Amino acid sequence: GINAEYMGVCSTWLRDLIGIYSANKRFCSVGAVRSLENDVAGLVNSWLGMTKIARTPFPFPYHHLLHVFVTIWVATFPIAMIPKMPWSSAVVTAVTSLSLVGINSVGTQLEDPFGTDTNDFDMMGFENGIINNMKQIRTVVSVHPKEQPGDH
Secondary structure: OOOHHHHHHHHHHHHHHHHHHHHOOOOOOHHHHHHHHHHHHHHHHHHHHHHHHHHOOOOHHHHHHHHHHHHHHHHHHHHHHOOOOOOOHHHHHHHHHHHHHHHHHHHHHHOOOOOOOOOOOOHHHHHHHHHHHHHHHHHHHHHOOOOOOOOO
16 A cells, blocks of 8 residues: 655655755756755655545445445336337447446446556555665765766
8 A cells, every 4th residue: 555654754865865965056956956846846745645545435335325326227227218219228228237337337446546456556666666766866876975067
């Protein structure tokens, strides 16, 4: 699942790093620093939005009522269709019912887009990507802590 501690640690470390390197005016411009700060803020806001969606429960009674009403509609729809289309009502009923059940199934999958199903968003992959990127940045900074743009 989503681990809020990762984002807190990553964003704090990134902001500290941006602060350290922005103090050295030769390393990057003011515009680049603002852009980096905006990117970090956007990353944190996106993460908070995903966390909010993942942790907001879907009302269980609503879920069951929806399934009950879809079942009742699918069961009674042919009764209404037979007088209007005696020969084609079976096809119309089948297509309409399958469409409605399919939409309901899609809605059920969208209730938890950050879960562990195969068709859910890969949040652990996202977290691992951020962590690996942070490790690469930390490695570069620790290997070349005082490197300046003109020192190559």
